[in-house]
Structure formats: structure tokens, C-alpha cells
Amino acid sequence: MHLWSFLGGISAIGGVTLAHVSPSEMDNFNIASALEHLGVEVWKIPALQSFSGVQSRSTENACSAACASLNFVFGSKVSAQDTAGYSNFTGSFWSVQQEEVQPHCVFRPTVNTEVSIAVLLSRFTGCEFAARSGGHAAFTGASSSPGGISIWFKDMNEVTLNEDKSVASIGPGNSWVSVYSALEPYGLAAVGGRAASIGVGGFVLGGGISYHSNLYGWACDNVESFEVVTASGLIITASESSYPDLYWALRGGGNNFGLVTKYNLYTIPCPEMYGGARTFLQTEFKEVINAFINVINNASVDGHAQQYVAFLQVNGTNLASAELTYTLNVANPEIFKQYRSIPAVSDTSSSKTLVQYVEYLETDNPFGLREVYWPITVHMDEDFLNWVVKTFYSMIPQVAHVSGAMPVIIYQGITEPILKKMTNYGGNALGLKASTGPIILMHVSCWWTNESDDNTVYEFINSFWDKVIAQAKSLGVDNDYIYMNYASMFQDPVAGYGDANKALLKKIAKNYDPAAVYQTLQPGYFKLNGAPVTDSF
Ligand SMILES: Cc1cc2nc3c(=O)[nH]c(=O)nc-3n(C[C@H](O)[C@H](O)[C@H](O)COP(=O)(O)OP(=O)(O)OC[C@H]3O[C@@H](n4cnc5c(N)ncnc54)[C@H](O)[C@@H]3O)c2cc1C
Numbered sequence: 001m002h003l004w005s006f007l008g009g010i011s012a013i014g015g016v017t018l019a020h021v022s023p024s025e026m027d028n029f030n031i032a033s034a035l036e037h038l039g040v041e042v043w044k045i046p047a048l049q050s051f052s053g054v055q056s057r058s059t060e061n062a063c064s065a066a067c068a069s070l071n072f073v074f075g076s077k078v079s080a081q082d083t084a085g086y087s088n089f090t091g092s093f094w095s096v097q098q099e100e101v102q103p104h105c106v107f108r109p110t111v112n113t114e115v116s117i118a119v120l121l122s123r124f125t126g127c128e129f130a131a132r133s134g135g136h137a138a139f140t141g142a143s144s145s146p147g148g149i150s151i152w153f154k155d156m157n158e159v160t161l162n163e164d165k166s167v168a169s170i171g172p173g174n175s176w177v178s179v180y181s182a183l184e185p186y187g188l189a190a191v192g193g194r195a196a197s198i199g200v201g202g203f204v205l206g207g208g209i210s211y212h213s214n215l216y217g218w219a220c221d222n223v224e225s226f227e228v229v230t231a232s233g234l235i236i237t238a239s240e241s242s243y244p245d246l247y248w249a250l251r252g253g254g255n256n257f258g259l260v261t262k263y264n265l266y267t268i269p270c271p272e273m274y275g276g277a278r279t280f281l282q283t284e285f286k287e288v289i290n291a292f293i294n295v296i297n298n299a300s301v302d303g304h305a306q307q308y309v310a311f312l313q314v315n316g317t318n319l320a321s322a323e324l325t326y327t328l329n330v331a332n333p334e335i336f337k338q339y340r341s342i343p344a345v346s347d348t349s350s351s352k353t354l355v356q357y358v359e360y361l362e363t364d365n366p367f368g369l370r371e372v373y374w375p376i377t378v379h380m381d382e383d384f385l386n387w388v389v390k391t392f393y394s395m396i397p398q399v400a401h402v403s404g405a406m407p408v409i410i411y412q413g414i415t416e417p418i419l420k421k422m423t424n425y426g427g428n429a430l431g432l433k434a435s436t437g438p439i440i441l442m443h444v445s446c447w448w449t450n451e452s453d454d455n456t457v458y459e460f461i462n463s464f465w466d467k468v469i470a471q472a473k474s475l476g477v478d479n480d481y482i483y484m485n486y487a488s489m490f491q492d493p494v495a496g497y498g499d500a501n502k503a504l505l506k507k508i509a510k511n512y513d514p515a516a517v518y519q520t521l522q523p524g525y526f527k528l529n530g531a532p533v534t535d536s537f
């Protein structure tokens with residue numbers, strides 16, 4: 001306890017960290033003392049006066065005690081069910097599955113020590129929690145806790161620059177449009193999301209694919225440091241030189257190590273861009289896939305280009321829509337010439353600032369629907385990529401009767417320059433290597449309207465991927481990596497990082513969080529031991 005107090009005292013004063021002292025908690029770690037150190041006297045909280053520990057408490061009892069305690073300490077920062085603050089929270093997720101979750105209460109911290117207190121009160125009572133940044137994860141419970149505490153970072157939304165403007169310090173309550181809007185007056189941006197309302201919080205911890213990734217890599221490879229609340233409520237800063245193991249783990253390991261209260265991201269220059277969606281009929285698909293592969297292969301020649309291709313069906317017509325983005329205001333760069341020579345049914349390309357770009361893309365992704373994202377990765381093989389598209393169209397009749405269903409398969413490249421940047425600052429946890437050559441990230445996304453159709457949609461995608469993966473294996477182009485930020489609740493991205501990385505992540509979690517608080521009291525997302533949902537459907 002003395003050691004903990006010492007560290008806690010230091011960190012509470014100014015986020016100062018002592019790299020040579022372990023932040024690991026002692027066997028006799030005392031949650032009440034840790035709370036007291038943060039100014040919260042457990043025995044003065046009415047709801048906790050007769051509370052003797054987690055054992056034999058029901059979830060309901062635990063969470064009513066936890067929420068009453070938060071309310072006692074923080075007042076209006078806590079919203080109970082049937083209040084405006086609560087419905088603002090539940091009503092503003094991207095997917096309906098997340099909106100349907102009813103937490104016991106919603107807590108909106110404004111400073112890092114309040115996050116520490118929430119984590120410690122969860123531990124003290126045994127009430128589960130979840131944390132939300134942008135709320136773009138699609139499935140039930142990913143960033144809102146059923147019956148538990150939902151921590152909403154909304155009000156921790158500062159964006160500040162350091163003196164030489166090389167690093168932006170970004171609160172976890174920011175969406176990418178708020179980050180880009182704050183940095184635009186300086187001619188700067190950060191490597192971040194491609195649609196306006198995506199949150200900084202989840203995006204960076206799972207990887208983070210940006211318009212700028214062929215120049216700088218994924219978002220997680222452009223982090224100077226993270227300010228993190230550990231399971232014992234300590235606030236430490238993890239960087240390449242301070243707690244480097246934690247810094248490595250947070251770059252792909254998701255929410256398993258702590259709650260990040262500040263993302264210190266390297267800034268990049270951000271001139272005006274050019275781009276939009278160029279849409280093709282099925283007669284052109286073969287040529288579109290050829291162009292897609294050529295752009296991937298040219299990524300080291302010209303990193304300004306970024307692309308993804310979505311295959312979908314609109315009113316019975318099969319279409320490929322290629323989002324072609326250039327991070328300079330150049331209308332017809334060499335790298336996109338092949339695409340531009342393919343006859344298109346429409347093309348929305350124009351000059352756009354980054355802020356305009358993410359606002360334009362936002363309109364492709366409406367709120368208020370049931371949603372799933374479900375990815376795999378494969379090695380690059382042109383015939384196989386054509387086969388997958390044909391197979392997709394042959395199987396979508398399975399969801400033809402699903403009300404409002406819009407199944408789409410999207411192809412992206414994890415290119416050689418992106419893979420090379422994954423060794424930045426000591427590397428990340430994703431387990432990807434440039435030596436394998438570029439890989440293809442493919443994901444199926446679907447929205448629909450009726451809960452009674454959930455299993456039909458999940459079964460369709462699952463059977464489609466079963467077929468695709470079997471074919472990939474027979475051709476030797478299968479790959480284990482699963483992108484966490486797109487993963488469905490039935491997938492286990494950490495297993496796909498490889499046995500060695502998974503073992504190392506577990507060791508690091510054990511060091512910083514020996515009681516496995518972030519694994520057990522925060523169960524709703526991808527854990528080190530597996531998928532959030534293991535039932536078959
Ligand atoms: C319309 C749309 C567009 C997208 N575009 C892109 C894109 O261009 N590139 C890309 O790579 N991905 C993209 N994604 C996927 C996106 O990266 C993920 O959905 C990501 O999880 C979103 O982060 P969030 O903060 O909004 O999500 P949230 O649902 O708030 O969080 C996701 C998970 O991260 C955890 N988390 C959030 N904040 C913190 C924190 N501060 N500390 C610890 N854990 C935290 C949450 O607890 C939750 O488990 C897109 C998704 C959608 C729906």
C-alpha cells in the first residue's frame with residue numbers, strides 16, 4: 001500500500017511517471033485505500049456503508065451500489081435510466097444493437113482521476129463497466145455495459161498542440177472530425193479515421209486505417225504516447241521510452257490494458273485532397289480488381305493514394321464502388337489512371353479538405369440501423385479476388401427477404417509501406433510482417449432493420465466466410481490476421497496476432513493488471529482469451 005500511495009501521489013500531481021518503478025499492484029492492494037488516496041472515502045458513501053465486498057452480491061446490488069456511489073461523488077456527471085443524459089447516451093450510438101443496451105448508469109468523467117475512481121468503484125462493488133469513445137463498434141455491449149456502468153468520454157474532448165506542433169494531445173471524447181477541425185487551422189492533421197463520427201478511442205487501439213496510411217502507416221503506428229488509467233487507478237504515460245511494453249500492447253491490443261485518457265499523436269501536414277467514389281457495372285469488375293491490385297503494388301511508388309472497393313447490389317444491379325482518394329489536390333495522378341480509364345456509371349470525385357472528406361463519407365454510413373462488420377485477410381491472388389466477388393453475389397439471395405438488408409463486401413490493401421511502418425517505435429502487437437508482401441483485408445458489412453433477422457444475417461456471413469476460407473486454404477492464400485476494428489462479436493482477433501504476440505500480451509496484462517480487471521469486469525469487447533460471444537447462432 002505504501003508503494004502504491006507513493007506512485008499514486010506522484011501520478012496524481014502531474015502524470016509524471018517513473019519508468020524504473022513497476023506500476024504492478026501489490027498482493028495486498030487495497031481498493032478502499034486507493035480510493036481514499038483519490039479523495040473518495042468509501043465509508044462516507046451511504047450506498048457503501050454496509051458493503052462488505054464483491055462476494056455473494058448480485059449484479060443488480062453491485063451496480064446499484066456502484067452507481068449510487070458515483071452519483072454521490074460526481075452528481076450531475078452521472079445519469080440514471082429515464083433521464084435526458086441517459087437517453088442522449090443510448091440514443092447516439094451508430095448501431096441499434098448498441099443503442100438497445102441499458103446500462104445501470106452512464107458516467108461522464110471530465111478528468112483522468114475521475115476515470116480512476118470509476119474503475120476502482122467498479123472493482124470495489126464488482127459492477128461491470130464498459131467505456132465509449134465514438135461508439136462506432138457495432139455489436140451489443142462493445143462500448144456500453146448491459147446493467148453496468150457505461151463510461152462516456154464525451155466531455156474529455158480537448159485537442160492541444162505541443163510547442164513545436166509535432167504532437168497533438170487528444171482527449172478520448174473526440175471524434176475524428178473534431179480532431180481534424182481543431183488541427184486544420186494549423187495546416188495539420190493526425191493519422192485518423194475516414195468518416196466524421198468515428199471515435200479516436202477505439203480506432204487507435206485496434207489499428208486505424210487512414211487516408212494517409214500509405215505515407216505514414218496506421219494510426220497505432222503514429223502514437224507518441226498514451227496516458228493510461230491502470231486497473232489500480234494509477235495514471236501512467238506509456239511511450240517508446242516509458243513503460244514500452246504497455247505502449248506496444250496498446251498498439252493493437254484494444255481495451256485490455258487500461259482506459260486511455262489521452263492520445264498523444266504525431267501530427268502530419270494536411271494539404272487539400274482530391275477524391276470520391278467511382279462506380280462501375282459488373283461488366284467492368286475484372287478490370288476494377290486488376291486496377292485495385294495495381295494500386296496496391298504501386299503504394300511504395302506513390303503513397304498519396306488510398307483506395308477501397310465496395311461490391312454491392314442496388315435495386316437488383318451489381319455495382320463496384322471504388323473510393324479513390326489522393327492526399328494532394330491532384331485530379332488524375334498516374335496511380336489512378338487505370339481506374340479512371342474504366343467506364344463508370346458515376347464519379348463523385350472532387351477537391352476536398354480532410355474535414356469535408358470525412359463529412360462526405362459520413363453520409364454513406366447512416367445511424368439507426370442494425371449493423372454488422374465481419375472481416376478476414378488473405379494473400380493477394382487476382383483470380384481468387386474475382387472468385388470471392390462472384391461467390392458473394394451468388395450467396396446474397398440468402399438475405400433477399402431480410403427487411404432493409406444491404407450486404408456489401410469491401411476490399412482494402414494492407415500494403416507494403418503500411419506493413420513497413422508497423423515497425424515504428426518498437427513495433428505493434430498486430431503480428432503483421434512486411435516480408436509476407438501486401439495482404440488483402442476483406443470485410444462484409446450489412447445493415448438491416450428487424451431484430452428477428454439477426455441470425456439470418458449472421459448465418460449468411462458466417463457461411464460465406466466458411467466457403468471463402470476453405471477456398472483460400474486450398475489455394476494457400478489464407479491468412480490468420482483479423483482486424484479488430486472491424487471484427488464481429490464471433491471472432492477472436494488477438495488469436496490472429498500469432499501465439500507469441502498473444503502470450504506476450506497476456507504477460508503484459510498480468511503485470512499491469514494482475515487481478516484481470518480489464519478482462520473480467522469489462523467483458524464486452526475482444527479479450528485476450530477470445531471472442532466476446534462464443535455461442536453458435
Ligand atoms: C461508419 C464507420 C466507418 C469506419 N471507418 C473506419 C476507417 O476509416 N478506418 C478504420 O480503421 N476503421 C474504421 N471503422 C472501424 C472503427 O475503427 C471501429 O469501429 C472503432 O472501434 C471505432 O472507435 P470508437 O471509439 O468510435 O468506438 P467505441 O465503440 O467507442 O469503442 C470501441 C472499443 O474501444 C474501447 N475504447 C474506446 N475508447 C477507449 C479508451 N479511451 N480507452 C480504452 N478503450 C477504449 C471501447 O471500450 C470499445 O470496447 C469504421 C467504422 C464505422 C462504423
Ligand SMILES: *[C@@H]1O[C@H](CO)[C@@H](O)[C@H](O)[C@H]1NC(C)=O
Pocket residue numbers: 084085086088
Ligand atoms: C442531450 O443532448 C442535447 C443535444 O446534444 C443537449 O442539448 C442536452 O443538453 C443534452 N442533455 C443532457 C442532460 O446531457
Ligand SMILES: *[C@@H]1O[C@H](CO)[C@@H](O)[C@H](O)[C@H]1NC(C)=O
Pocket residue numbers: 314315
Ligand atoms: C431503387 O429503387 C427505389 C424504388 O424504385 C428508388 O426509390 C431508388 O431511388 C432506387 N435507387 C437507386 C440507387 O436507383
Ligand SMILES: *[C@@H]1O[C@H](CO)[C@@H](O)[C@H](O)[C@H]1NC(C)=O
Pocket residue numbers: 294295298301302334335336
Ligand atoms: C502502377 O502500376 C501499373 C501497372 O503495373 C503501371 O503501368 C504504372 O505505371 C504504375 N505506376 C504508378 C506511378 O502508378
Ligand SMILES: *[C@@H]1O[C@H](CO)[C@@H](O)[C@H](O)[C@H]1NC(C)=O
Pocket residue numbers: 403449450451452
Ligand atoms: C419483423 O419481423 C417480424 C417477425 O418475422 C414481423 O412480424 C414484423 O412484421 C417485422 N417487422 C418489420 C418492420 O419488418
